[in-house]
Amino acid sequence: MDRLTNTVRPYAWGSTTAIPELLGTEPTGEPQAELWMGAHPGTPSRIDRGSGPAALNDVIDAAPSAELGAPAVARFGPRLAFLLKVLAAGSPLSLQVHPDLAQAQAGFADEEARGIPVDAPHRNYKDANHKPEMIVALAPFDGLCGFRHPAEAAALLAGLGVDSLKPYADILHARPESAALREVLTAVLTADRETMAGTVTAATEAATRLAAEDGPHAAAYAAYASIAHGYPGDPGVIAAMLLNYVRLQPGEALYLGAGVPHAYIAGLGVEIMANSDNVLRCGLTPKHIDVPELLRIVRFEATDPGVLRPETSAEGEELYETPIDEFRLSRYILAPGTGPRLLADRTPQILLCTEGSVRLQSADGSELLLARGESAFVPAGEQVRLTGDGTAFRATVVA
Template sequence: MDRLVNTVRPYAWGSTTAIPELLGTEPTGEPQAELWMGAHPGAPSRLDRGSGLVPLNDVIDADPPAELGKAAIDRFGPRLPFLFKILAAGAPLSLQVHPDLAQAKAGFEDEEARGIPIDAPHRNYKDANHKPEMLCALVPFDGLCGFRKPSEAADLLEGLGVDGLKPYVDILRAQPEGEALREVLAAVLTADRDAIAETVTEATEAAERLSEEGGRFADAYAAYAKAAHSFPGDPGVIAAMLLNYVRLQPGEALYLGAGVPHAYLGGLGVELMANSDNVLRCGLTPKHVDVPELLRIVRFEPSEPAVLRPEASEDGEEVYDTPIDEFRLSRYVLAPGGAPRTLDDRTPQILLCTAGTVHLNSKDGSELDLARGESAYVPAGEQVEASGDGTLFRATVVA
């Protein structure tokens, strides 16, 4: 096993304090949005096996069977199929959706055939993979996830008392659910920019006022108003009002499958995803929004946010159950004097300490202590025991 040296990504929406506080380092004054743990070529973790720091993707490429094991290679090929992150949102992220595997493959091949540069701002598909993901809160975490029922969305919009929203309310009440959601989202994203900006401003002011008055949608109105202040006049603010607002408590998680519109609004959490960078944006962003392609990918199905809580097994591992094999998230809550927990060694894994101190002991005799925010890579076939006084998250695959 190897301690990882990880890269922090300074995206503009990042918190200036949350990741430094977790790591016990001084804030730089700049946003620190994501700490990446994995073998993604954009910012691979590094480790030292005696000859200096080497990127994890190079270590894996040099000997995939030794690092990943036969079972993982047979399922996912000679690569680490997941990316693990600490995510610190100080401002809302873009409202977005991810394609399924077939859509990603077709979209990538089409844009390649048309010669669109991979780094072009209007490119939708950076790779041929899907991007299911999971966010597990370390502190109370606010987000938007999935469509509200159209009747409920109509009540919420109508409650704002803004004339410019009345046509959307009428559609949501009159059309079948899927058609209503599609028609309203398309209308919002293709509306005249000046006209929709005025409606967004009026809706923001009303949402702020109503959030302070309390009532059925008070928390949601507050969340939408916060998003609007980060992106004044953005039609994505109205699109966001079609989605469920959810607040995760520490230890709770959201799984986000293909076609489900979502946005993270604020908080600190661990995020685990398939190793992809395919995002189609719906709003709350200055970046490219491809409305026709977006409408093809989005699943216009109302749904309640499926908040996940870990299920404990007999060996002390608490597993977040998801319908995906490229990644598997679990945690161990360790107490002083407790029996060491033996971790399954059949697949490669990344271990992250988020509280206290965790001691790792390998069957080959090596030992490693992880403090808050520190992580380790364990190749397939290396059995490790975990003990100490802290919380250990484990990212691996199902194989």
Template sequence: MNRLTNTVRPYAWGSTTAIPDLIGTEPTGEPQAELWMGAHPGAPSRIDRGHGPVALDAVIDADPAGELGEAAVKRFGPRLPFLLKVLAAAAPLSVQVHPDLAQARAGFADEEARGIPLDAPERNYKDANHKPEMIVALTPFDGLCGFRHPAEAADLIEALAVPALTPYVDILRAQPEDQALREVLAAVLGADADAIAETVHAATASAERLAADPDGLHARSYGAYAKAARSFPGDRGIIAAMLLNHVRLQPGEALYLGAGVPHAYLDGLGVEIMANSDNVLRCGLTPKHIDVPELLRVVRFEAGDPGVLRPEPTPEGEEVYPAPIDEFCLSRHLLSTGGHPRTLPAGTPQILLCTDGEARLHTTGPNGTTITLSRGESAYVPAPETVELTGDGTLFRATVTA
């Protein structure tokens, strides 16, 4: 078991204060968007086993079975299959979707065969893996997740009273659900740049007005769209976002985002876990490349409830966030002084993150070690080690499905 030294990624949408407050450092004045914990080669955590700091991906590469366990290597290959993050959004992330595993493999192979460099701006597939993910709110957290029912989207857009949006409203009311959502999204993404920018500006002004009425229907959603428009004025993604469910998570609540589900994070601090992949297809709120045909092929045009998740308690005191995926399993422990020690079993690799208070970790056996994690600190536990857990605080546990 080893304490992790982690990298903060300074993306432009990040908060200047949330991550520094969590990890106990002074703000730099620059955005600090994501704190990465894991073995992703883009920013691997570092551990020190007595010979100086070493990147976690290099440690795992040197002995995959010894670090991850033979069962995990057999199922997922010789790398840590998940990436854990703390995400701090002060402005919207792009509206995006992720491919399923078959789409990722086919898309990566195709772009490799065509010789598109991995760092090319038009590259869609950076690897051959899928990227299901989950976000758990640490503060009130605004996001977009999945499509609204077309009738609801039509009501929301019609209330803006922007004539240029009337054709979209008519399609949403007249066509079958999946066809309506596909046609409107394709029309928005394919519209003339100047014309759609003018429409977005008009829609934004109306959204600001409707958001000012606290008793108005969808007032909170209009406020979220208007705020996003201040970061991306005239961006067609504002109209695309209006097709999606606006969700406000309370601390401890979560969203699971599977393949093909359009989504965006808007504002707040959360713990995020995902399969170890960089594959993203964007459809708005971004200056980056948008591949419309590939996006429309990957998106699942299915409307429904966004499915806010709450943790399910186990008899051992662990609270598990359910997700239909094997590459990661996320849970939390609410620890209290005087509580019975809890055992985190061996057999799978683990990353443990303290988000409040203090957690004490002790590995059992003749060479057992003890680490105390304070707020914002994390540790890596290789598969062979069993951990005894005590303390007074909140600890998130990331591992794979056993």
């Protein structure tokens, strides 16, 4: 088992205090958005096995079967299939959607054939993989996830009392679900920018006022007003109003599958995803927005946000069930005097301590103590006993 040295990514939307507080370091005054743990070549974790620090992706590349185990290599190839993060949103992220595996493979092949550089700002597909993901709240966490039912979205828009939103509400009432959501999102994203900016300004003023009242959508209006103040005039503000607003309490999670539009608004959480960079954006960003491709990828169906809570096994593992195999995330809440938790050794693991401290002990008697914010990589085939007084998240794969 190896202690990980990880990198913090300083995206503009990051909190200036949440990750420093987790790590016990002094804030720099600059945004600190994501702490990456894994073997993504963009920002790989580093380990030291006695010959100096080495990037985890290079270590895995040198001996994939030894590090990942034969079952994981056979299933996912010679790479770590997931990326684990601590995400700290101080302001809203972009409204976005991810392709499924077939769409990612086709989109990547098409852009490669057309000679679009992978780092080009207008490139949609950075790789040929899908990007299902899940966020588990470490503190109250606000987000948007999936389309509202059209009637509910229509009522929310109508409640703002903005005349230029009435046609959208009428469409949501009159058309079948999929057609209504598609038509309204298309209209919002392709509208004249100056006209839409006026609509967004009026909607922002109304949402701010309604958030202070005791109405049925007060919390949602407050969230949309917060988004709008960060992105004045952005059509994504109106697109966001088509989505479910959800507040996660600590320990609750959201799973985000292919084609589901979503955005994180504010909060601290543990995020896990398939090892991919494929994102198509709907708004709330200065980055490239490819509306035709976005509309091809989005699943126009109303969904419940589907807040997940972990299921506890007899062995004390609290598992967050998801329908994919590239990652499996669980947590252990440990206390002094309780027996050690024996972790399966078939697949590679990353262990992250988020509260207190936890102790890892391998079969040969070696130990590693993780404090809050620290993490470790456990290669496949290495059995670990987990004890301590704290909370540990365990990330692995299903293989």
